[in-house]
Amino acid sequence: xxxxxxxxxxxxxxxxxxxxxxxxxxxxxxxxxxxxxxxxxxxxxxxxxxxxxxxxxxxxxxxxxxxxxxxxxxxxxxxxxxxxxxxxxxxxxxxxxxxxxxxxxxxxxxxxxxxxxxxxxxxxxxxxxxxxxxxxxxxxxxx
Amino acid sequence: xxxxxxxxxxxxxxxxxxxxxxxxxxxxxxxxxxxxxxxxxxxxxxxxxxxxxxxxxxxxxxxxxxxxxxxxxxxxxxxxxxxxxxxxxxxxxxxxxxxxxxxxxxxxxxxxxxxxxxxxxxxxxxxxxxxxxxxxxxxxxxxxxxxxxxxxxxxxxxxxxxxxxxxxxxxxxxxxxxxxxxxxxxxxxx
Numbered sequence: 001x002x003x004x005x006x007x008x009x010x011x012x013x014x015x016x017x018x019x020x021x022x023x024x025x026x027x028x029x030x031x032x033x034x035x036x037x038x039x040x041x042x043x044x045x046x047x048x049x050x051x052x053x054x055x056x057x058x059x060x061x062x063x064x065x066x067x068x069x070x071x072x073x074x075x076x077x078x079x080x081x082x083x084x085x086x087x088x089x090x091x092x093x094x095x096x097x098x099x100x101x102x103x104x105x106x107x108x109x110x111x112x113x114x115x116x117x118x119x120x121x122x123x124x125x126x127x128x129x130x131x132x133x134x135x136x137x138x139x140x141x142x143x
Numbered sequence: 144x145x146x147x148x149x150x151x152x153x154x155x156x157x158x159x160x161x162x163x164x165x166x167x168x169x170x171x172x173x174x175x176x177x178x179x180x181x182x183x184x185x186x187x188x189x190x191x192x193x194x195x196x197x198x199x200x201x202x203x204x205x206x207x208x209x210x211x212x213x214x215x216x217x218x219x220x221x222x223x224x225x226x227x228x229x230x231x232x233x234x235x236x237x238x239x240x241x242x243x244x245x246x247x248x249x250x251x252x253x254x255x256x257x258x259x260x261x262x263x264x265x266x267x268x269x270x271x272x273x274x275x276x277x278x279x280x281x282x283x284x285x286x287x288x289x290x291x292x293x294x295x296x297x298x299x300x301x302x303x304x305x306x307x308x309x310x311x312x313x314x315x316x317x318x319x320x321x322x323x324x325x326x327x328x329x330x331x332x333x
Contacts, residue, residue: 016189093320100319101312108296108304115297116188 005119013113013121030124033113036106037128038135043103045136047096054092192301199303200294216306219295223310224317226288231318233281240274 009026012019013033020029114122194212198205206212253259269275296304 012188014189018189094316096319097312097316100315101308104311105308108293108307111293112297112299 003117005117005122007119011116011118011121013116014109026120030120033110033121034124034128034131037110037125038132040103040106040110041129041132042136043099043106045140047099047103048140050092050096050099054089054096187299190299190301190304194302197298197300197303199298200291212302216302219292219303219306220310220313222288222295223292223307224314226285226292227311227314228318229281229285229288233278233285236274236281237278240272240278 009023010019010021011026011029013029018029020026110125114125194206194209196205196207197212197215199215206215247263248260249263250258251261292307296307
């Protein structure tokens with residue numbers, strides 16, 4: 001395996017069936033990795049926004065119940081609507097964990113693609129990260 | 144968001160320093176055409192599922208049986224979970240140590256010859272304070288573990304990669320739940 005960046009039209013990326021051996025295939029692979037990098041940046045922003053949204057929408061009932069539990073008893077008062085909110089919050093958090101796993105896997109796939117030391121792939125990933133950051137991060141401040 | 148920089152660099156430390164003994168430039172090192180087609184494929188470049196002769200991070204650590212692969216799966220799973228927990232712990236430690244705010248009042252001459260009190264508020268850590276040193280040590284540990292996880296993923300072994308992803312997901316689920324509840328209570332003005 002070459003340990004320096006090369007310009008080439010042949011590369012095998014990540015899986016055995018993904019072997020590129022033509023300029024058109026290389027262009028398509030670069031496009032796929034560009035979109036993957038855009039998706040990665042988008043998922044980062046999406047996860048932060050989702051967390052913020054969850055904390056804004058379900059704060060009162062959970063904090064009230066937690067404060068009531070720390071004060072002493074009164075866990076029996078209005079337990080059913082709070083229990084449903086708790087259940088919804090657990091579901092939301094499980095969804096966030098799944099998104100986190102997807103983000104981790106995509107990040108590693110992009111790293112392994114760059115590890116092929118193909119310059120076109122690398123430029124595609126860098127460009128995709130730039131485009132993804134440019135498109136996604138303004139959405140972070142508009143909560 | 145104070146944890147956005149964790150998300151950025153934690154899994155994409157792409158500076159892979161592999162052992163030079165694996166890739167002796169005996170074959171086509173200076174050949175201009177594509178990578179991955181040397182005669183000895185000591186390092187796989189595509190995903191595979193297997194447990195025979197899998198080298199893991201260190202030269203003595205070779206997996207040869209299914210039992211060893213199961214043990215390695217559990218170890219990698221726990222390492223990824225520990226990494227997520229370390230990230231959350233560092234965040235909460237940082238937030239806790241920044242609660243201590245220093246007020247510094249100094250007299251300042253006012254417009255009419257009166258003396259006004261100007262109050263400076265300093266938030267943050269001193270460089271030689273114990274919380275900052277602890278943060279630095281934890282940061283080093285976090286960097287090393289993140290590089291280890293990257294190298295484990297780089298073995299291209301399907302079982303180990305699944306262990307990394309599952310461990311990260313489980314760690315995030317377990318530790319970030321605690322973080323969300325803590326943030327919820329302490330920061331009530333959203």
